[in-house]
Amino acid sequence: MIRETASQTAGPYVHIGLAPQQAGFEIFENNFGNVLVTPQTKGERIGIEGRVIDGSGTVVRDVLIEIWQANAEGRYAHPADRQAGKSVDPAFRGWGRACSDFETGLYRFETVKPGPVIGRHARMMAPHINFWIVARGINIGLNTRMYFSDEAAANAADPVINLIEWEVRRKTLIAQREQRDGKVVYRFDIRLQGEDETVFFDI
Numbered sequence: 001m002i003r004e005t006a007s008q009t010a011g012p013y014v015h016i017g018l019a020p021q022q023a024g025f026e027i028f029e030n031n032f033g034n035v036l037v038t039p040q041t042k043g044e045r046i047g048i049e050g051r052v053i054d055g056s057g058t059v060v061r062d063v064l065i066e067i068w069q070a071n072a073e074g075r076y077a078h079p080a081d082r083q084a085g086k087s088v089d090p091a092f093r094g095w096g097r098a099c100s101d102f103e104t105g106l107y108r109f110e111t112v113k114p115g116p117v118i119g120r121h122a123r124m125m126a127p128h129i130n131f132w133i134v135a136r137g138i139n140i141g142l143n144t145r146m147y148f149s150d151e152a153a154a155n156a157a158d159p160v161i162n163l164i165e166w167e168v169r170r171k172t173l174i175a176q177r178e179q180r181d182g183k184v185v186y187r188f189d190i191r192l193q194g195e196d197e198t199v200f201f202d203i
Contacts (some may be wrong), residue, residue, distance in 0.1 A: 032089045034098035036069075036111040040091035043072025043112030047185040048146070048175065050104045052133060055193030059105035063135040066093045067109060069128070073116030083118050113184075116154060126154035126161070133167060143203045146188045148174045163197055 019143035037045065049066075070076050075086035077094040092112065100107045102135040111129075119125040127148055133139040147155050155161055155174070164170045190198045 002124075013100070023145075032097045034096050034109045036067075036096045036109065038091045041112055041161050042089050042092070044116075044184065045110070046113050047108060047110055047183060048129070048188060049076050049108040049109070049185060050175075050188040050190060052100060052135065052190045053194075054137075055197075057194070059100075060135055060192070061105045062098055063100040063105075063107065064095045064097065065100070065107050065134075066095070066132045067111070068130050069111065070094070070114040072112050072115050074117045074127070076117070086115075092190045119159060123159045123172060124154075124157070126143065126151050126158040128158075128160075131190070138192075142192075144187070144190065144198055144202045145173055146175050146200070147173050148186065149174050154171060169199055172196060 003138075009021055011191050052063045053066075054060055064153045070081075071089040071092045071094060073086045073089070075081055075083055075088060077088050078093065096111065109149055112127060112129045116127055117125045129146045131144045132141045132147060133144070145160065147158070147161060155170075159171060166171075172191070175188035178185045178187060192198070
C-alpha cells in the first residue's frame with residue numbers, strides 16, 4: 001500500500017523547476033517566459049505588470065504567475081475553441097509564465113489585448129486574461145481573472161464578473177490602463193488577503 005505524502009506549499013524550488021532561468025539555472029533548451037508575442041503577432045501590444053501582496057500588506061517576492069488568454073480576435077490557441085469566424089494567430093502563443101522580481105516583487109508580461117470570447121450558453125465575455133498564482137504558503141494555485149478598465153460596457157455585461165455580488169469586489173479584477181513612453185501598460189496588483197482581497201475562482 002502506498003501512503004499519501006505530506007502536503008507542502010510551493011517552496012523555493014518552484015523557480016528551479018518551473019522558471020529555472022530566473023533562479024540562475026540554464027537547464028531547459030526552451031525557457032517558458034513572459035513574452036507571448038512576436039513581431040508578427042496581430043493586435044494591440046500591451047504590458048501587464050503588478051505585485052502580489054499578502055494580508056499584512058507585504059509584497060510577496062517569490063511568486064510564480066501563469067496567464068492564458070485569447071488572441072486579438074478573441075480565440076484561444078486550443079482545439080477545444082470552436083468559435084466560428086475567428087482564426088488562430090500562429091504568431092501568438094496565448095500562454096506565459098513569469099516570476100516576480102526577487103528585489104521589487106514586480107511581475108511583468110508582454111502580450112496583446114485579447115478580444116471578447118463567446119462563453120457558455122453563447123454569452124459574450126468581456127476581454128479578459130486568466131491568471132494562476134502559486135507561491136510559498138499557497139497549497140493550491142489560485143485562479144483569478146484580469147479585466148480591462150477601458151472596457152467598462154463589456155465588463156458590465158460579462159457573465160462571470162456579474163456573479164460577484166458586490167461592486168467593490170468586482171473592482172479587484174479590473175486592471176488600470178496607463179500610458180508610459182508611448183506604450184500601453186495595465187497595472188494589476190493581486191491581494192491574497194485583507195480588506196481588498198482579489199476575487200479568486202474555484203475552478
